[in-house]
Amino acid sequence: MTGPLFDSHMHTPLCGHATGSPREYAQAALDAGLTGICFTDHTPMPAWYDAPWRMRLDQLTQYVEDVRAVQAEFSGRLDVRLGLEADFHPGTERYLEGVLGAHAWDYVIGSIHYIGAWGLDNPEFIAEYDNRDLAGVYRDYYALVEGAAKSGLFDSIGHLDLPKKFGHRDPDGYAALHALDVIAERGLSLDFNTAGWRKPVAEAYPAPDLTRQAAERGIPFVLGSDAHKPGEVGHRFTDAIKQIHDVGGRIVTYQGRMRHG
Numbered sequence: 001m002t003g004p005l006f007d008s009h010m011h012t013p014l015c016g017h018a019t020g021s022p023r024e025y026a027q028a029a030l031d032a033g034l035t036g037i038c039f040t041d042h043t044p045m046p047a048w049y050d051a052p053w054r055m056r057l058d059q060l061t062q063y064v065e066d067v068r069a070v071q072a073e074f075s076g077r078l079d080v081r082l083g084l085e086a087d088f089h090p091g092t093e094r095y096l097e098g099v100l101g102a103h104a105w106d107y108v109i110g111s112i113h114y115i116g117a118w119g120l121d122n123p124e125f126i127a128e129y130d131n132r133d134l135a136g137v138y139r140d141y142y143a144l145v146e147g148a149a150k151s152g153l154f155d156s157i158g159h160l161d162l163p164k165k166f167g168h169r170d171p172d173g174y175a176a177l178h179a180l181d182v183i184a185e186r187g188l189s190l191d192f193n194t195a196g197w198r199k200p201v202a203e204a205y206p207a208p209d210l211t212r213q214a215a216e217r218g219i220p221f222v223l224g225s226d227a228h229k230p231g232e233v234g235h236r237f238t239d240a241i242k243q244i245h246d247v248g249g250r251i252v253t254y255q256g257r258m259r260h261g
């Protein structure tokens, strides 16, 4: 493997569904031979939105302090950065602007986890896929991805082809390509998210064909394990790098919300 290995997508227990302390994630990264990590825990959102799956606004300072402490402890051994995985959900942009303005973040992922009130990647609500036309789900989903790219709030789009998580693959693909055009135009990167290899679909986000389409549009990739426990840090990065390099893609990181590499 060549180049610095950097895992730019991982969580902390503050989101309520991850285990292990931030220092354990950092130690796992060192043990896996990584040069750096960026914590990207789920942002606070307005109280009515998905509250059990994210830190509260009054925990944001704690999050920053926790990551800063790990940064200090691992200084000189591991490059530790401070980021967020934010949700794009129309109507919450102004709230999010407040969160993003509150601290000096290195990297902000924009993810779509909801179409309207439906949490599309929540295993509890898989049945909803049978109630809808799948091509329509993807059209709605990628329209939201385009909204995220156009909002100017994010550095990258999280887990691009997320609706495939439980095996409901995109029957058409046109909406995805249009979204990639918008992502390229707006200068965002893609979260290359290896968590998909741990899900029923058993495929990273984005899929190999979308990885190629993104690379052809000059869209760079940010490697992320989406670890929700320390043992997942750096998960299948060798395979990720191969999938990206096979199509001539470029891998970058973010610091101070500026792209590097």
Ligand SMILES: [Zn+2]
Pocket (backbone or CB within 6 Å): 011, 015, 017, 042, 228
């Ligand atoms: Zn999570």
Ligand SMILES: [Zn+2]
Pocket (backbone or CB within 6 Å): 085, 111, 113, 158, 159
């Ligand atoms: Zn996510």
